[in-house]
Amino acid sequence: MNNDNKITLAGLAKLAGVSTSTVSRALNNNPLIKQETRDSLQALAKQHNFSLNRAASRLRTQKTNVIAVILNLSDSTDQSISDPFLLKVVGDLNQALNQHGYEMLLSNSLMAHEDWTSYFINSSRADGIIVVGQGKSTQKIEDVALSGAPLVVWGDPKVNATYPVIGSDNCLGSYLATRHLIEGGCKRIVFLGDPEHAEMSERYKGYEKALAEFNLDISIDLTVSCDITSKAAYEKMDQVILDHGLFFDGIVAASDMVALGALKALKERYINIPNDVGIVGFDDIVMAELFHPSLTTIQQDTKTAANIMVEQLINQLNGQPAKSVVMDIKLITRKSTKSV
Amino acid sequence: MNNDNKITLAGLAKLAGVSTSTVSRALNNNPLIKQETRDSLQALAKQHNFSLNRAASRLRTQKTNVIAVILNLSDSTDQSISDPFLLKVVGDLNQALNQHGYEMLLSNSLMAHEDWTSYFINSSRADGIIVVGQGKSTQKIEDVALSGAPLVVWGDPKVNATYPVIGSDNCLGSYLATRHLIEGGCKRIVFLGDPEHAEMSERYKGYEKALAEFNLDISIDLTVSCDITSKAAYEKMDQVILDHGLFFDGIVAASDMVALGALKALKERYINIPNDVGIVGFDDIVMAELFHPSLTTIQQDTKTAANIMVEQLINQLNGQPAKSVVMDIKLITRKSTKSV
DNA sequence: TTGAAAGCGGTACCAG
DNA sequence: CTGGTACCGCTTTCAA
Numbered sequence: 001m002n003n004d005n006k007i008t009l010a011g012l013a014k015l016a017g018v019s020t021s022t023v024s025r026a027l028n029n030n031p032l033i034k035q036e037t038r039d040s041l042q043a044l045a046k047q048h049n050f051s052l053n054r055a056a057s058r059l060r061t062q063k064t065n066v067i068a069v070i071l072n073l074s075d076s077t078d079q080s081i082s083d084p085f086l087l088k089v090v091g092d093l094n095q096a097l098n099q100h101g102y103e104m105l106l107s108n109s110l111m112a113h114e115d116w117t118s119y120f121i122n123s124s125r126a127d128g129i130i131v132v133g134q135g136k137s138t139q140k141i142e143d144v145a146l147s148g149a150p151l152v153v154w155g156d157p158k159v160n161a162t163y164p165v166i167g168s169d170n171c172l173g174s175y176l177a178t179r180h181l182i183e184g185g186c187k188r189i190v191f192l193g194d195p196e197h198a199e200m201s202e203r204y205k206g207y208e209k210a211l212a213e214f215n216l217d218i219s220i221d222l223t224v225s226c227d228i229t230s231k232a233a234y235e236k237m238d239q240v241i242l243d244h245g246l247f248f249d250g251i252v253a254a255s256d257m258v259a260l261g262a263l264k265a266l267k268e269r270y271i272n273i274p275n276d277v278g279i280v281g282f283d284d285i286v287m288a289e290l291f292h293p294s295l296t297t298i299q300q301d302t303k304t305a306a307n308i309m310v311e312q313l314i315n316q317l318n319g320q321p322a323k324s325v326v327m328d329i330k331l332i333t334r335k336s337t338k339s340v
Numbered sequence: 341m342n343n344d345n346k347i348t349l350a351g352l353a354k355l356a357g358v359s360t361s362t363v364s365r366a367l368n369n370n371p372l373i374k375q376e377t378r379d380s381l382q383a384l385a386k387q388h389n390f391s392l393n394r395a396a397s398r399l400r401t402q403k404t405n406v407i408a409v410i411l412n413l414s415d416s417t418d419q420s421i422s423d424p425f426l427l428k429v430v431g432d433l434n435q436a437l438n439q440h441g442y443e444m445l446l447s448n449s450l451m452a453h454e455d456w457t458s459y460f461i462n463s464s465r466a467d468g469i470i471v472v473g474q475g476k477s478t479q480k481i482e483d484v485a486l487s488g489a490p491l492v493v494w495g496d497p498k499v500n501a502t503y504p505v506i507g508s509d510n511c512l513g514s515y516l517a518t519r520h521l522i523e524g525g526c527k528r529i530v531f532l533g534d535p536e537h538a539e540m541s542e543r544y545k546g547y548e549k550a551l552a553e554f555n556l557d558i559s560i561d562l563t564v565s566c567d568i569t570s571k572a573a574y575e576k577m578d579q580v581i582l583d584h585g586l587f588f589d590g591i592v593a594a595s596d597m598v599a600l601g602a603l604k605a606l607k608e609r610y611i612n613i614p615n616d617v618g619i620v621g622f623d624d625i626v627m628a629e630l631f632h633p634s635l636t637t638i639q640q641d642t643k644t645a646a647n648i649m650v651e652q653l654i655n656q657l658n659g660q661p662a663k664s665v666v667m668d669i670k671l672i673t674r675k676s677t678k679s680v
Numbered sequence: 681t682t683g684a685a686a687g688c689g690g691t692a693c694c695a696g
Numbered sequence: 697c698t699g700g701t702a703c704c705g706c707t708t709t710c711a712a
Contacts, residue, residue: 008705019683024707034681049455051463055398056705059688064395066445087427090446098451103465105406106430106446111438115389123391124689125443230630260630267632287627290570290600292607348689359699364691374697396689399704464705 007050016044027052058124067097067313068126070116071108072133072141074197074227083229083257085283085302089132089154092306100310102127109135116140117147128152128313134159134198150316152309156202157324164322166309170199170282173298173329174206177280178252180296180331182214184338186250186278189216192224192233192262193254200228200254203282207252228254233261241269249277256281256288256297263291263336278337293335301327347390356384367392398464407437407653408466410456411448412473412481414537414567423569423597425623425642429472429494432646440650442467449475456480457487468492468653474499474538490656492649496542497664504662506649510539510622513638513669514546517620518592520636520671522554524678526590526618529556532564532573532602533594540568540594543622547592568594573601581609589617596621596628596637603631603676618677633675641667 009027013020018041025033026041033041044050058064071086090106097104105126113119120126128150131141138161144151145163157165181189189211195204204223226236233253253259259281263273271277273293281288281297288295305327312322333339353363358381365373366381373381384390398404411426430446437444445466453459460466468490471481478501484491485503497505521529529551535544544563566576573593593599599621603613611617613633621628624639645667652662673679 009707010705020706021684021708022682025682028707032681037681049458049462051458053399053464053705055395055404055464056688057707058395059393059399059690060705060707062688069446084424084427087424087431091427094446094448098447104446106409106434106444107438108434110435118389118391122389124393124395230626234630260627264630264632286570287600290574290604291630292604292632349691350689360690361692361700362698365698368691372697377697393689396704397691399706400689400691402704 007048009050009052012041012045012048012050015048016041062124064124064127065102066105066126067102067128067130067310068105068107068116068120069093069097069130069132071106072131072135073109074135083255084285084287085255085257085300086132088285089302089306092302093130093132093309095303096306096310099307100314102310109140116144117149121147121149127317130154130309130313134165136194136197138198150313152313152316152322154305154309156199157326158202159198161324164312164316165324166305166312166327167199168298168300168305168327168329170202171206171209173282173300173331174203174252175210176206176329176331177282177296177298178207178210179214180333180337180340181250181252181278181280182210182216183340184250184274184278187216188222188248189250189252190222190224190248191252191254192226192237193258194225194228195223197228197254203252203254222248226258228258230257230261230264233258234265235261237262237265238268241265246271246276251277251279253279253281256283256285256295259295259297259336260287260291263295273336274338280337284332288332289334291336296334296337297332299330299332347388349390349392352381352385352388352390355388356381402464404464404467405442406445406466407442407468407470407650408445408447408456408460409433409437409470409472411446412471412475413449414475423595424625424627425595425597425640426472428625429642429646432642433470433472433649435643436646436650439647440654442650449480456484457489461487461489467657470494470649470653474505476534476537478538490653492653492656492662494645494649496539497666498542499538501664504652504656505664506645506652506667507539508638508640508645508667508669510542511546511549513622513640513671514543514592515550516546516669516671517622517636517638518547518550519554520673520677520680521590521592521618521620522550522556523680524590524614524618527556528562528588529590529592530562530564530588531592531594532566532577533598534565534568535563537568537594543592543594562588566598568598570597570601570604573598574605575601577602577605578608581605586611586616591617591619593619593621596623596625596635599635599637599676600627600631603635613676614678620677624672628672629674631676636674636677637672639670639672 013023026038131153134155153165155165155167191207193200226232281295284297284299315322353360366378471493474495493505495505495507531547533540566572621635621637624637628635655662
């Protein structure tokens, strides 16, 4: 079809009978160049199917216009890569980045790059880093922060961090969830999830706070610890009920996926939801309302969050300071809990 | 902390008292360099936290080691970005690419880059393109193929294409799904989905084939057309039942998300599944077995598919031909259909 | 408003 | 086994 993609800026310049400087400026829409010249050169470029060589311009300008997005997965379970919520965050980030003129280099924490700053930033692969999820260990994130590389993290903004964190008020969300169950009459509420995990531990705190506020008996430990996948949650709940019977009447789940796993275990035993056990999730994934019963959950505004993250990152790229931002959350009441 | 990331290969060379050629070779593990020298130079690099500047080496080698992955979304519904299945494919591709030494530049078809070859390949943003999903229009994909750029597509390999397509035998999958319903006693089976959509139209064919084979009455049209999101499916089924009553006893859904939407509409009317209506999905997303009843569906092996796609792409990068590959599919029988 | 020319930081050919 | 050096293609001062 086309006689190779050999044409360069210099080639175009020769064709047009102008200098490379002029072509470069014209294609970058530099107002120094007369509108007329700009138009005709841009037309010529289209006609010859010419695209600026990014490798070259990146080398010259020391700017890539690329942002590395790192999915921070728990070390063991590469399962969580299937959590629709994290993937939605990635999708929204992709949109937001593009709207701001950046491209997205997707990576994840299992990729074994020792030093993120060195790998992505020093090597000119990207201008900045967005980490999605704080995971169990924040060491690598802190290393990036320490290196001074532009960085923004999706996680819990209340956690005291040396880097800007954008995320929901997980503690509040879980508090609202727990309170909602209590107000619906639940007395023995289980927290299901992994309190070791940064964001989840905040959710655990919210749960504890609500219990305390309503003077529920917390003398026995009602925490059921499990990996944050639906499969792990299902298996754990199944086992717990088998071992101890139905000693609870409410579940605050660390995420929707976890909640759905638990739901399955309960339904297999014909436990009535919400009458025997009420259950609240976290995230409001699309599937939440499709389930039967539909899942009461805490909604997070990932679209807005993604935009804020990109803006905060761009601030840093411009040498301005960036700050953590707490996103509003919302309790979405559905059928998996009794209405008050 | 560190006195900036100023150090370059030339700087390292000076420090080590060797030439830039030697450092370059050493860091690239070129066997020309004595093992001893290699080791010490690599150590020095680590010590100074040095990373090769990719922009520079890409410019010089004319190779980026980046693959652009384009999520091909239907023009209207940016919803489908929330389909867990597509996102799983992306996740698996990310793994596969990394294992082969490539990085992933994620994009989607809504990004409005007119000409993918020009934008990604001619500009040296990436060495090759993987398109996930054929969508409703394959025009842009065909343009890439015509340009001769390295390309692989996730889609339906049976569709006659000028480019290598890796994907499941959608027709067969749907045939198996439909046959399974028929064998369970269903007489009036609806196809729910969008027959305009490339892969879905193959699924439609499999459905038709099974009906014909078993001499089911196909005089009346049992196709319920809807966008391939759970929301669209739910609304459409809700409306259809409202308008026409329960005129069917089986549903072959174009995807799990669609199936789950339909499931909700049926359950809200207390229609018994699988006794009144049997339903089969497609994809086997994680959620499929969590639902109640758990969803009978067609499983696709995305992990293997991702590896094959990357291999086929690399073949092209090496100037070798690439071919389409049909992936095995498997009927997973669960509770949303009667067992035979 | 446009042009000339000096790099950006590696790589790889050609010598030795 | 190692070094010298000419580029890769674009951007951006400086000069005109």
